[in-house]
Amino acid sequence: MHLVVCAKQIPDPETPPSAFKIDTVANAVVPVPGISPVLSPFDAQAAEAALRIKEKVGESKVTVISLGKESAQAAIKQVLAMGADEGVLLNDDAFEGGDSYTTAHALAAAIKKLGDVDAVICGRQAADWDMGQVGLGIAEELGWPGAIVAKDVQAADGALLVQRVLLDGFETVRMPLPAVITVSNELGDPRYPKLQQIMQAAKKTVTTWTAADLGLDAASVGKAGSRLRLERLAQPEAGGAVQIIEGDTPEAQAQALAQALRDARII
Amino acid sequence: MLTARGSDQRSDIRPVQSRARLLGAWWGPALGLSALGLITSVEAERTATREIFFNVAQPWAVYVFTASLVGLLIYGFGRHATLWAIGQPTPNLRDEVSQRLRNAVRLGLAQEKIGRDRYAAVMHWCIFSSIVVLTFVTAQVAIDDDFSLHFLRGPYYLFFSFYGDLFGLVGLVGVGMALYRRYIDNLHRIHWDERLEDHLIIWGLGLILLTGFAVESLRITVDELVQHPDWARWSFVSFGVAHFLALFEFEEPQLLSAHVWMWWGHLVLAMGWLGLIVFTKLDHMFFAPINAFLLRTDSPGRLTKIENIEEREVFGVGQIQDFTWKQLFELDACVSCGRCTAVCPANIAGQPLSPMHLIQDLKLHLADVGPAIQHAGHEGHDVRAVSPLAMVGEVIKDETLWACRTCGACVQECPVLIEHVPTIVDMRRYLVMDEARVPATAQAALENLEQRGHPWRGATLTRTSWMEGLGEVPIFDGSQEYLYWVGCAGSLVERNLPVTQSVFRLLREAGASFGVLGQEETCSGDPARRLGNEYLYQILAGQLVETFKAKNVQRVITNCPHCFNTFKNEYPQFGGRFEVLHHTEFLAKSLQQGDLKPQYPIAEQVTYHDSCYLGRMNGVYEAPRQIIEFLPGAKVTEMQRSMSRGLCCGAGGGNMWLEEVGARRVNHVRAEEAMQTGAQSVISNCPFCIQMFEDGIPAVQPQEEGRMRVFDVAELLDRAVFGTDGAGRGSQSS
Incomplete structure (x- = not known):
């Protein structure tokens, strides 16, 4: 089975709030000096899901694809260290400034170019913009079935059994192959790579494809192909206030607290 | 719950010259008595002697026994040696040979570590000295006879009789103390791994001494008592027994x-007992001094560096042959005394680690698979x-390895100089690097270190957050004398920010x-290395x-004892040699020089908690205590476990980022111990200790009112210098 994992390198979601800055003129996030970008945590879980399938099904291959700048090599290497076999970086100035649609478009083109892919696994959303569109976008582009927000993915006779997280439980769907799945954090912690694997991954070469390599028209990708227009980027103002709950007895205090929480529509 | 005995708190921090006093205390009285005997015996009869092999028809049997014993010892130790040989080369053994020899004498022969339990020290010295002297006595008899030297005559014979009896008696006292401890006092730790050999050894030794006296007494009753009672008197114990026997008026043939x-009986017992050396923990009589020679000569705070790590196939120790032969050797030195386990914080809290059982399990495993591994290696x-x-x-088990705090209490106590901590960390290295089997919380910390250069997942502060409100904070540019190293905990963990700020203000105030x-x-x-x-x-x-190096750093002051330890003891492994001070060392010096003037009272009952990496690992016990002495009005009560016996807060060895498994949490135990001193505040010097106490105190003192508080030494000194209202500590740049 040939599995493709889509991985995105994002600004560190653990950037301390006080250091997180927005350039309101350019409508862009200002990179924080000294804080390196990281692999989107949901994508690490996508890799974990793919590797679990690979372990169960013999003769499998996992390819990791990332669309990004040269620095995204680090995210690819991380997935390679976890146990993926090959890495592809889609790096082209033409890809800059794109939206979910152009990203899905480019990734789908790369998957087509790979050829023999049985399944694509993505994180449920990238932890920077939290759009959650690319996974299904790829499915749409490729004309494959898609299932989102999975907590478990198992291979079963030429299909994938996918447990999808619902608000009130989960459902299991049987996905004929090829298919696109997005996984959620309910899948569990991604594995910690063995040092031997880290060293092997460091030696692997990552293939780089440009828009031309994928046969994509520059107008269909990046800012040019983008259908989303960013109006304004703003930083939410964080603030806090303290309300002391009064009451003569602990019971009365608890009651007052419960009432206050209810009034605030928290419970 | 297991609690340690022997709370003679400061006895273990002896200045160097008192080692001689220690030795004097051991041998002084015995030598003095012997000398007295020697002087008086010179005045005595010059013809005094006795017949060797008196009344014994087949003396040659002794030589058969001796030959078999020597054969057994050679065979037994040879077998041990083949097992040690499956281990890896032990680095640096040829360095510091004089230090190693000193260790062999001081820690091996003079048994300095045994003194950490005084009862055991007296007991062990009695048994040890009696075996040494009586072996010497027996050897003299053999030499006297074999080489027809006949030096056992005249005054020397009388003196010989005297010290033979003296040390026989000393041995019996030792055996008596051992029997009391094992069967009446029931000391917990010696029963944790009790085996048949423990009983055999002590009863056997007692019987050997008793039969020895019996043989001598019977000979004297028949012979000397009648013919030379003035000679017989020198064998003062047997002389008394002989007098007693004479009361019964037995026939001579009887x-x-x-x-x-x-x-x-005496011969068979003695030879049999010596034979036990090969099969039982008695082998420590050879292995302990050798292990003292093999003991590391650098700091206990330093872990071994894996050289050429990128070229290795196995990174940690996953199988028994991955240990160095020294690590295998020391498994055999273990006598299961349980001292390590009795002081292990994990064990005290009922968590799944007992250093003694870990060593014994490895020893057993070596005996199990060692021969087959040796064979397989031989056959290719x-x-x-x-x-x-x-x-x-x-x-x-994994959980056993993770429970270790690397606090070094076990290593500190071990009388046969086993180094448990490096052995445990070597196995952790296998878990993490070879198997990638890491508890989730530790994995998160390690990933955070990889990605963000600090172990604090979810930190919301930045490395400059602590600077707010302090005025101008000088950035190190190579022109200053010291680099003040704040550390990740000191800048990213909210509770530790006030400590960093206090140290900063005090450094500035001290000029x-x-x-x-x-x-x-x-x-x-x-944290990465410890994990x-x-x-x-x-x-x-x-x-x-x-x-x-690029910034031309020469001297570093650290907030955190863990940074301190690794800079000081481990960075030289990477070519980084800097003068490293913990903030308490610098501040104590500033106080002594009068650069800091504490003037506001800290009228509090306090207790001081030694962090492992400042105290046990680096011997900085006094500087923080000196600072506390400078605090006007503060009264210190030491905890029962303090200084080198201090108990870990629970966070060491990466346990700051591990979930605890077991009956209790170590920080609850330690908070309770601090509470028992009646202190209003517990003072420490380490950001991890402080966090552990912050969590631990409310658990053992649920009532918020009058609850003990925890401070870094620097926080209290800050209050004493600048006052509680912060007068004069604002943002002026001195």
Whole structure:
């Protein structure tokens, strides 16, 4: 089975709030000096899901694809260290400034170019913009079935059994192959790579494809192909206030607290 | 709950010259008595002697026994040696030979560590000295006879009789103390791994001494008592017994027959007992001094560096043959005394680690699979395929390895100089680097170190947050004398910010020339190394050494004892040699020089908690205590476990980032101990200790009113120098 994992390198979601800055003129996030970008945590879980399938099904291959700048090599290497076999970086100035649609478009083109892919696994959303569109976008582009927000993915006779997280439980769907799945954090912690694997991954070469390599028209990708227009980027103002709950007895205090929480529509 | 005995708190921190006093206390009285005997015996009869092999018809049997014993010892130790030989080369053994020889004498022969339990010290000295002297006595008899030297005559014979009896008696006192401890006092730790050999050894020794006296007494009753009572008097114990026997007026043949039986009984017991050396913990009489010679000569705070890590196939120790032969050797030195386990914080809290059982389990595993591994190696087969059990995981459980705080209490106590901590960390290295089997919380910390250069997942502060409100904070540019190293905990964990700010204000007040790195600080790598990720540690340490060199750092003051330890003891492994001070060392000096003037009272009952990496690992016990003495009005009550016996807060060895498994949490135990002193505040010197106390105190003192508080020494000194209302501590730049 040939599995493709889509991985995105994002600004560190653990950037301390006080250091997180927005350039309101350019409508862009200002990179924080000294804080390196990281692999989107949901994508690490996508890799974990793919590797679990690979372990169960013999003769499998996992390819990791990332669309990004040269620095995204680090995210690819991380997935390679976890146990993926090959890495592809889609790096082209033409890809800059794109939206979910152009990203899905480019990734789908790369998957087509790979050829023999049985399944694509993505994180449920990238932890920077939290759009959650690319996974299904790829499915749409490729004309494959898609299932989102999975907590478990198992291979079963030429299909994938996918447990999808619902608000009130989960459902299991049987996905004929090829298919696109997005996984959620309910899948569990991604594995910690063995040092031997880290060293092997460091030696692997990552293939780089440009828009031309994928046969994509520059107008269909990046800012040019983008259908989303960013109006304004703003930083939410964080603030806090303290309300002391009064009451003569602990019971009365608890009651007052419960009432206050209810009034605030928290419970 | 297991609690340690022997609370003679400061006895273990002896100045150097008192080692001589220690030795004097052991041998002085015995030598004095002997000398007295020697002087008086010179005045005595010059013809005094006795017949060797008196009343014994087949003396040659002694030589048969001796030959078999020697053969057995050679065979037994040879077998041990083949097992040690499956281990890896032991580095640095040829360095510091004079230090090693000193260790062999001081820790091996003079048994300095045994003194940490005074009862055991007296007991062991009695038994040890009696065996040494009586072996010497027996050897003289043999030499006298074999070489027809006949020096056992005249005054020397009388003196010989005297000290023979004296040390026989000393031995019996020792055996008596041992029997009391094992069967009446029931000391817990010696029963944790009790075996048949423990009973055999002590009863056997007692019987040997008793039969020895019986043989001598019977001979004297028959012979000397009648002919030379003035000679017989020198064998003062047997002389008394002989007098007692004489009361019964036995016939001479009866006495002679009893003598023969006793003689043979004594011989068989003695030879049999010596034979036990090969099969039991008695082998420590050779292994302990040798292990003292093999003991590391550098700091206990330093873990071994894996050289050429990128070229290795196995990074940690996953199988028994991955240990160095020294690590295998020391398994055999263990006598199961339980001292390590009695002081282990994990064990005290009922968590799944007992250093003694860990060593014993490894020893057993070595005996189990060692011969097959040795054979496979010899035949050129794959040695890694031999063991049916996974050493890491099955013989030693993962949870056991993670429970270790690397606090070094076990190493500190071990009378036979076993180094448990490096052995445990070697196995952790296997878990982390070879198997990638890491508890989720520790994995998060390690990943955070890799990605963000600090172990604090979810930190919301930045490395410069602590600077707010302090005025101008000098950035280190190579022109200042000291680099003030704040550390990840000191800048990213909210509770520790006031400590950093206090140290900063005090350094400024003391007029120190210093700067900080601010945003450029990264983790020293210590958590990675303690958690077993040596590769990550080497990357972090290597980078930081380069940064320090590039910035021309010569002297460093650290907030955190863990950074302190790794800078001081481990960075030289990467070519980084800097003068490193913990803030308490610097502040104590400033106070002594009068650069800081505490004037506001801290009228509090306090207790002081030694962090392991400042105290036990680096011997800084006094500086923080000196600072506390400078605090006007503060009264210190020491905890029962303090200084080198101090108990870990629970966070060491990466346990800051591990979930605790077991009956209790170590920090609850320690908070309770601090509480028992009646202190209003517990004072420490380490950001981890402080966090552990912050969590632990409310658990053992649920009532908020009057609850004990925890401070860094610097916080209290800050209050004493600047006052509680912060007068004069604002943002002026001195």
